[in-house]
């Protein structure tokens with residue numbers, strides 16, 4: 001029976017009652033509301049005023065009746081078992097800031113650093129030291145000027161670094177709780193007891209993770225003896241790619257390096273962090289980045305028109321239908337001077353065969369002579385397609401006139417009496 005312990009709640013109850021009294025004194029409205037509510041209960045019959053005898057006999061006032069008897073007669077025997085409701089799990093990490101509520105990595109770090117400063121200020125105040133603030137309130141300004149109870153200074157590098165460490169640890173505790181728990185147990189390892197091991201099924205098993213002096217989970221690589229390499233490179237920080245904070249960190253790197261390609265961001269991240277399957281995470285961030293969406297979009301390629309009949313008609317002589325264009329100018333040496341020459345390109349529209357002819361100038365006559373030489377070698381084409389350049393246009397007019405002349409001469413010969 002001696003091990004039964006009842007807490008002494010009398011001071012707490014007294015304190016609570018006094019607080020309530022003060023609250024009611026401060027707010028007459030609240031006092032009136034409570035009075036009205038009690039009145040309503042009494043009128044509706046939910047409650048009644050206690051009589052003198054009821055008050056004296058009240059169990060809540062005097063305690064349970066068995067307490068007035070000897071301990072042997074108390075209904076409770078033995079130890080009071082703890083209920084499940086009272087059992088509390090081990091909490092490894094408390095989130096300082098809700099990461100989902102903050103949009104950017106830099107902002108998240110600064111908000112966390114401010115929260116850390118707030119906690120430090122409480123401790124400073126308790127120790128009688130001046131508190132630190134980055135933006136002083138009216139009262140704090142008075143403290144700064146007159147009483148030196150507050151110091152105004154922006155967030156320091158150490159505070160930001162501490163905030164980053166807190167965020168990394170938060171990612172690690174959220175993503176790898178079993179691994180962190182095992183490694184933390186090993187830190188307080190007592191000789192003679194077996195070390196806690198990381199499960200083989202864990203995704204971190206092959207990385208041989210270790211905790212640094214600040215309790216951050218890092219990869220234990222093979223470069224640990226090379227002192228010339230910075231510590232972060234030798235022991236990169238392990239982060240889970242699926243965590244909200246990691247996504248913000250990747251987005252920060254993506255923007256810091258000018259929305260660069262995946263490999264650039266990956267390389268920069270790898271200098272300090274080890275994110276399993278990081279490329280997929282970087283690609284996802286890049287896909288969701290609005291700047292990248294707007295600036296890297298490509299126009300939709302329009303539907304191509306159906307091919308002309310000359311290009312798809314089979315069983316025709318090569319160069320039956322040709323496309324023609326000039327190439328150049330090409331500089332050539334004639335005697336001791338330089339002159340310009342052009343090359344006419346004839347392409348068969350059916351089989352894509354090519355024929356080249358040199359032209360001396362961009363005149364209609366040069367063009368006609370090139371077509372004539374081509375026709376002599378490859379046979380007269382049935383159709384010629386060009387880009388309507390001046391020389392081709394001129395050649396067309398000349399050839400049409402010539403054809404009209406030939407036609408009229410033929411017609412004269414056919415209708416002349418001499419031929420009859």
Ligand SMILES: [Zn+2]
Nearest residue numbers: 259289291292
């Ligand atoms: Zn981007």
